[in-house]
Amino acid sequence: MRAIVNVLFRKLVAFICFPSVLAFAVSGPEEFLVTKSEPGTPGGKLVIAERSEPKTLNPITALDGPSRNVIRRMIADLISINRSTQRSEPALAKSWTISADKRVYTLKLRRGIKFSDGHAFDADDVVFSFQVYLDEKVHSVQRDLLVIGGKPIGVTKLDQYTVRFDLSKPYAAAERIFDSVAMLPRHLLEAPYKEEKLASSWGLDVAPGQIAGLGPFRLKEYVAGQRIVVERNPYYWKTDSKGTKLPYLEQIMYLFVPSEDAQVLRFEAGETDILNRISAENFAVLQKNQQMRGFKLFDLGPGLEYNFLLFNLNDDTTGRLPETARHQAWFREQKFRQAVSTAIDRNAIVKLVYQGRAVPIILQVTPGNKLWLNEVLPKPEYSLAKAKALLQSAGFRWKSDGRLVDAAGQPVEFSILASASNAQRKQMATLIQADLKPLGITVQVVPMEFRAQLDRVLQTHDYDAAIMALGSGDVDPTAEMNVWLSSGATHLWHLGERQAATDWEAEIDRLMQMQESETDPRKRKLEYDQVQQIVASQLPIICVVSPNILVGAKAKLANFQPGILDHYTLWNADELFWQPSR
Amino acid sequence: MSLSRTFVVPLAVLLLLHFVVVLAGFIAPYDPATQFRDHPFAPPTRIHFFDSRGGFHLRPLVYLWKSNGEFAKYEADTTRTAPLRFFLSGDTYSVLGVFHSSLHLFGVDEPAHVFILGSDGYGRDQFSRFLFGGQISLFSGLLAAGLSLGLGLLLGSAAGYHGGLLDALLMRTTEAFAALPWLYLLLALRAFLPLHMSPAQTFLLLIAVIGMLGWGRAARLVRGIVLSAKERNYVVAARGFGATEWYLLRRHVLPQTRGVILTQAAILIPQYILAEITLSFLGLGVAEPVASWGNMLSALQQYSVLTSYWWMILPGLLLVTVLLRYYILAQSLELRVESSPY
Numbered sequence: 001m002r003a004i005v006n007v008l009f010r011k012l013v014a015f016i017c018f019p020s021v022l023a024f025a026v027s028g029p030e031e032f033l034v035t036k037s038e039p040g041t042p043g044g045k046l047v048i049a050e051r052s053e054p055k056t057l058n059p060i061t062a063l064d065g066p067s068r069n070v071i072r073r074m075i076a077d078l079i080s081i082n083r084s085t086q087r088s089e090p091a092l093a094k095s096w097t098i099s100a101d102k103r104v105y106t107l108k109l110r111r112g113i114k115f116s117d118g119h120a121f122d123a124d125d126v127v128f129s130f131q132v133y134l135d136e137k138v139h140s141v142q143r144d145l146l147v148i149g150g151k152p153i154g155v156t157k158l159d160q161y162t163v164r165f166d167l168s169k170p171y172a173a174a175e176r177i178f179d180s181v182a183m184l185p186r187h188l189l190e191a192p193y194k195e196e197k198l199a200s201s202w203g204l205d206v207a208p209g210q211i212a213g214l215g216p217f218r219l220k221e222y223v224a225g226q227r228i229v230v231e232r233n234p235y236y237w238k239t240d241s242k243g244t245k246l247p248y249l250e251q252i253m254y255l256f257v258p259s260e261d262a263q264v265l266r267f268e269a270g271e272t273d274i275l276n277r278i279s280a281e282n283f284a285v286l287q288k289n290q291q292m293r294g295f296k297l298f299d300l301g302p303g304l305e306y307n308f309l310l311f312n313l314n315d316d317t318t319g320r321l322p323e324t325a326r327h328q329a330w331f332r333e334q335k336f337r338q339a340v341s342t343a344i345d346r347n348a349i350v351k352l353v354y355q356g357r358a359v360p361i362i363l364q365v366t367p368g369n370k371l372w373l374n375e376v377l378p379k380p381e382y383s384l385a386k387a388k389a390l391l392q393s394a395g396f397r398w399k400s401d402g403r404l405v406d407a408a409g410q411p412v413e414f415s416i417l418a419s420a421s422n423a424q425r426k427q428m429a430t431l432i433q434a435d436l437k438p439l440g441i442t443v444q445v446v447p448m449e450f451r452a453q454l455d456r457v458l459q460t461h462d463y464d465a466a467i468m469a470l471g472s473g474d475v476d477p478t479a480e481m482n483v484w485l486s487s488g489a490t491h492l493w494h495l496g497e498r499q500a501a502t503d504w505e506a507e508i509d510r511l512m513q514m515q516e517s518e519t520d521p522r523k524r525k526l527e528y529d530q531v532q533q534i535v536a537s538q539l540p541i542i543c544v545v546s547p548n549i550l551v552g553a554k555a556k557l558a559n560f561q562p563g564i565l566d567h568y569t570l571w572n573a574d575e576l577f578w579q580p581s582r
Numbered sequence: 583m584s585l586s587r588t589f590v591v592p593l594a595v596l597l598l599l600h601f602v603v604v605l606a607g608f609i610a611p612y613d614p615a616t617q618f619r620d621h622p623f624a625p626p627t628r629i630h631f632f633d634s635r636g637g638f639h640l641r642p643l644v645y646l647w648k649s650n651g652e653f654a655k656y657e658a659d660t661t662r663t664a665p666l667r668f669f670l671s672g673d674t675y676s677v678l679g680v681f682h683s684s685l686h687l688f689g690v691d692e693p694a695h696v697f698i699l700g701s702d703g704y705g706r707d708q709f710s711r712f713l714f715g716g717q718i719s720l721f722s723g724l725l726a727a728g729l730s731l732g733l734g735l736l737l738g739s740a741a742g743y744h745g746g747l748l749d750a751l752l753m754r755t756t757e758a759f760a761a762l763p764w765l766y767l768l769l770a771l772r773a774f775l776p777l778h779m780s781p782a783q784t785f786l787l788l789i790a791v792i793g794m795l796g797w798g799r800a801a802r803l804v805r806g807i808v809l810s811a812k813e814r815n816y817v818v819a820a821r822g823f824g825a826t827e828w829y830l831l832r833r834h835v836l837p838q839t840r841g842v843i844l845t846q847a848a849i850l851i852p853q854y855i856l857a858e859i860t861l862s863f864l865g866l867g868v869a870e871p872v873a874s875w876g877n878m879l880s881a882l883q884q885y886s887v888l889t890s891y892w893w894m895i896l897p898g899l900l901l902v903t904v905l906l907r908y909y910i911l912a913q914s915l916e917l918r919v920e921s922s923p924y
Binding site: 124152261264265279281282286312321345348351352355356413415416417420423427429431435444445446447449462463464 | 615617619622653654703704705717768777778779780820869870871884885886887889890
């Protein structure tokens with residue numbers, strides 16, 4: 001039996017015995033987590049812009065970014081991923097043990113912890129939370145994550161502070177699945193759950209007293225169309241090394257500012273304190289006077305987001321799209337995809353679209369993911385001659401006017417969809433269009449409203465190619481399962497495959513499933529390396545660049561440790577504090 | 583005198599502009615889609631008659647840019663110059679799709695570049711794009727106005743001359759058209775159109791859409807004039823002498839609408855140029871890499887471009903002067919019509 005016990009976080013805090021002595025007698029000592037960060041001074045508020053209003057405050061149903069960003073500050077999970085080190089850390093679970101067959105996880109909970117409304121937290125809340133997430137009728141966002149090998153994980157209460165999790169098969173990244181899975185207050189949600197009203201509870205109209213979590217902040221007020229404010233949770237379960245209770249900040253205010261340009265203007269004017277992510281152009285604009293205005297900008301290097309050119313490889317079984325089906329004969333040709341990839345000048349995209357603040361990639365694993373990148377694979381190559389040779393060997397020819405035609409004599413033309421509201425992707429499409437022109441390929445760039453584009457990619461499959469981006473929430477390959485399994489929900493290039501359409505997709509399926517239950521980290525790495533090798537040679541999607549994560553904050557904000565995992569800037573909101581001015 | 587001056591001057595300027603735009607391929611030093619990827623957001627190239635040591639050159643010269651590695655930061659390299667050359671051979675182009683040539687009015691030899699209005703984010707020459715963009719923007723305005731006025735004349739005179747049910751029907755239709763929230767309609771329309779549309783198809787569609795939406799006003803004005811003209815004594819007299827309907831329309835009624843049509847044209851053309859620009863600005867016009875004034879201005883939607891690269895605004899300023907000429911022309915036309923003997 002191998003036990004992972006995190007010694008660093010186990011020291012107990014010398015608690016201050018004042019009026020709560022009686023409470024201690026009942027619940028025992030409070031096992032607070034002591035952070036390693038720099039001790040700070042409490043007080044002050046933080047203002048941050050969010051691109052839209054949250055749709056809900058319900059962690060079970062929230063799907064959109066703004067909702068999740070706000071909710072994440074009000075909830076806590078059992079085991080967390082540190083956004084800075086990218087490793088898992090104890091949170092509400094103070095320690096855990098794993099059985100020899102890697103299928104049973106036993107988590108020890110912190111004692112004496114309370115929800116933000118003062119109600120005690122124990123194993124019953126954990127069991128209740130997982131019961132809710134795994135209930136098919138609830139349609140929780142988290143359910144897919146908690147179903148391993150086709151079976152939901154089993155959750156059993158051993159005693160008031162011990163919970164056992166049974167997995168149907170060994171699962172490599174098991175402790176990472178607990179990250180961001182909110183522990184819910186049974187005393188508040190059990191009644192709506194029994195009445196099957198859970199999905200509609202905790203909407204934006206919820207009264208602050210009716211919502212409680214274990215996060216550093218709790219709801220204070222919501223003003224429709226303007227702001228949502230969360231205030232310090234006095235019952236939060238972390239202290240710093242000096243014994244000061246976290247969080248330091250009194251409030252976080254989220255303002256709703258729809259466009260990035262407007263957010264940048266607000267930040268420049270000093271109205272907001274943090275920019276969670278900005279484009280390279282705006283970074284350059286802000287850089288000019290960062291010292292004078294008292295803020296700092298951070299280029300964290302490439303994140304986990306990969307931008308790619310997607311070819312439509314879906315089967316058109318209905319015969320509705322004869323034009324697309326004709327084009328797909330080219331897209332299905334591996335050499336055609338390789339030729340397109342070789343003809344794309346990725347360095348030009350990095351320079352012109354991202355002003356150098358991005359890296360060229362050929363794989364879904366970005367250089368930001370140092371733990372998992374297959375370093376042996378060659379860097380993306382740019383060569384028109386090689387692209388032409390590839391096309392020629394695949395039976396394509398050139399007419400006298402320089403146009404490329406396929407073996408049947410049809411000119412090679414296709415369109416690329418790009419989100420109309422995303423300047424970078426439009427620019428990328430325009431550059432790719434110019435890159436493919438010397439090959440004799442005519443490309444039309446079609447800017448389209450993002451939802452219309454998604455509808456075509458996900459539903460109607462009425463498109464040739466599209467510029468899109470995906471970003472994992474985690475560095476671990478398991479987070480990418482839904483993209484790379486041929487049955488995955490985000491297997492964008494060929495959705496709804498019943499079985500793998502090609503041998504190499506079948507091989508990716510096999511390797512991805514193997515790594516999922518492999519517990520030897522070295523073997524997992526080898527398996528994922530193989531996946532990367534197949535992707536780099538087959539190019540089901542043509543990865544182009546991974547942009548750097550660019551953030552900014554007021555210089556006086558201390559303990560600011562932005563990471564390349566989402567949420568980049570506020571993941572350690574409990575530790576942030578304002579340096580007192582001298 | 584002053585009337586004719588306010589009439590002739592803008593007309594001459596506009597004719598010259600259209601002529602220049604038709605000859606865009608010859609006057610522009612580069613192809614509008616050529617990307618000089620080492621020169622994104624290059625400021626306008628300065629053309630020197632005096633070199634850095636004060637020596638005079640009859641043939642002006644440009645300095646080469648040297649970049650210090652930072653994005654879009656350039657310095658003139660005074661040690662490397664290139665003379666401005668005239669009538670040199672460059673990218674091939676066609677004039678009106680008929681004449682093909684590769685002769686350009688001016689340019690410089692690589693590795694130097696001449697960007698009179700600077701370059702955009704792809705390193706494309708803004709001046710060349712402005713001229714080629716004018717082909718799309720100016721002519722879509724002209725053609726769409728032609729379509730609108732043609733329809734207006736036809737339907738307006740039919741309504742005015744025939745009256746009755748036809749008149750009521752047509753006039754209610756114009757009202758319906760005027761009440762349409764056309765911008766939203768166009769946004770919806772784009773979603774239903776096929777993805778594969780060549781720039782030429784998009785251009786024609788653009789003209790059709792803009793032209794079709796604006797015929798109502800012209801039709802109402804024409805109808806009003808026809809309505810009053812057909813009751814004039816000399817028309818009634820001509821009818822009494824046995825003139826055919828067609829003869830009456832052609833000889834007596836329609837000539838009266840000439841002033842209104844001309845004035846409407848001078849008002850509608852700049853309006854439609856603006857409409858094309860609005861549509862392209864919103865991504866509904868001709869697609870990249872084809873240049874149009876709207877496409878050029880849409881780069882200004884980004885805050886960073888607006889604050890960092892002032893020359894990106896130049897096409898907008900040029901556009902203002904073009905539109906102004908049209909409005910001055912419209913005004914003087916109106917004055918002429920009012921003071922005309924009809």
